[in-house]
Amino acid sequence: MSTQIRIALDAMGGDHGPSVVIPGAAKALERRPEMEFLLVGDEARIAPLLAQHPALKARSTILHTNVSVSMDEKPSQALRRTRRASSMWMALDAVKTGRADVAISAGNTGALMAMATICLRTMAGIDRPALACMWPTARGRSIVLDVGATIGADAQHYVDLAMMGSAMARIVLGVARPTVGLLNVGVEEIKGIEEVKAAGRMLREANHPALQYQGFVEGDDIGKGTVDVVVTEGFTGNIALKTAEGTAKQLGEVLRGAMSAGLMSKIGYLFARGAFRTLRDKMDPRNVNGAVFLGLDGVVIKSHGGTDALGFSNAIGIGFDTVRHQLLGQIRESLAQSDDGRIAVTAGMDARA
């Protein structure tokens, strides 16, 4: 890693492509000047936008390609059609070949996941990658993973998720020994699926120095911020995340509707504008934009496809922090602290039997 953090951006990714990616990079650079950019995509579309941001232009190189992955393309098709050629692949390849420290894309999640896994491969000791997001809570923020990279998990994969999520929490939340909970349908030991229960036993017995295992947590514990790291597999995690996003959006609309119905409400709204601004900021999904692919031999950040420049700049910020604090090294170190990179081998074999 150079003293500058080198960021490869899939400039064509997301619903808006370069018109969000370029101003997003400019915003990110204002806050963290120790960055340089590799902008991967259609030069004819990137260059005019870059001309509007001289500070960014001075720190950017354009890597041209006409090929990009569309948002609704099947991952398998995207791979066949655009491997080696698309802006998404080339951004990942820049990480693989050492030209960049991190790749960031707002593109097609499935395609990014498939390409990142093939291009960068999983790190030693990890079978399958995970997607970790930051979740705003009553106490601040928590890390929730996996929110959609891998469907299903055996006990060992849950333990791997706990280790990787804790490493991320140390960096992003600044907690030395993060608290970890396994998402389940009840707090009593008897409940839930076998793999989750086995993972709970393994984490409890291991008493690993990198994390404090707190037991099972339920869906409502996520928003409470009961633990720093909430561990689940990708199917349930993705549904929990989107359900929460949907609920927040729905309540926002109900609130807007209520505040604009009738004169008294409108007057009340005028007086309380400051309060509503605070509320909007706290609920703003852009502030937590940027999910991290964990378990790969390289840092890859997924931005929400529909975000704007501010949201995209936050995804870049996550990428910056992840590289600066050497997330991959921390994960490798956590894994190495257990016998041959695995927690509680006896319990693990039991759980896998």
Added chain:
Amino acid sequence: MSTQIRIALDAMGGDHGPSVVIPGAAKALERRPEMEFLLVGDEARIAPLLAQHPALKARSTILHTNVSVSMDEKPSQALRRTRRASSMWMALDAVKTGRADVAISAGNTGALMAMATICLRTMAGIDRPALACMWPTARGRSIVLDVGATIGADAQHYVDLAMMGSAMARIVLGVARPTVGLLNVGVEEIKGIEEVKAAGRMLREANHPALQYQGFVEGDDIGKGTVDVVVTEGFTGNIALKTAEGTAKQLGEVLRGAMSAGLMSKIGYLFARGAFRTLRDKMDPRNVNGAVFLGLDGVVIKSHGGTDALGFSNAIGIGFDTVRHQLLGQIRESLAQSDDGRIAVTAGMDARA
């Protein structure tokens, strides 16, 4: 069924027992006078409360027992310790023996589920029960199931859930041919787990007259009200439900905090009190209290354990509607409309192979 609907209440269930159950029943009776009650539990605690509600008393019989299931007891232990003797079991048994049309409990969910399955058994053609809840949406209300009765599902079980949920939607939502979606991690056909995909093929091919299958839906579609019936298995459904409840609670607290910070906000709150009351009503979980156990040979309603009399009265209302509109008969009829009670047997066998 008599012209009166006979309701057996587990008077000892929930965090508050008779002090919520009895006034809850009184409230329910005010709205729907065609009810009579079997109040199961400790007569010494029930009778004094009942004396305060003469109209209810006139329509109630007390069935005394000193035994009750505690809220944190393991289902297996509750069964061993209190089978045949507890207020929960005896309320269920009243349905089994035809003394009541519906049993309602705010008690321990796992114990209620275990006892109901053993006492009433599943209906012909259904292997495992499900718990269906009403979910407030931007468009009104939807039915979501399973929210925690059965962990995991094969393709046929998803199809059964779709049939049972549609029967409930016809009654509770008053929709002749409800729209149904399978909860998944993406709308593209390629995504998600095998069982969900197989169930999707079965539902599409069957084109059943009792429901309109709309394909996959994602977590944020629940709150949007994209479909009348959202189908998922109990692990994911329980986590989605609790995550949404947690998010709503968290946002409510943020809103309260914002509105009480600073003089301007407080003045604004005073003007907009009406709007906040509307908002509170729309967000009030008591209005959708009362989940229905589906797939049993008898009607059982689960009330939230922490609800108050108003919330409990709504659970009674759900029980009343369920019996009056003959939910069980409707489910049986839906199942009978398919070959031997199963949708698309060929596709089903394929999915089970």
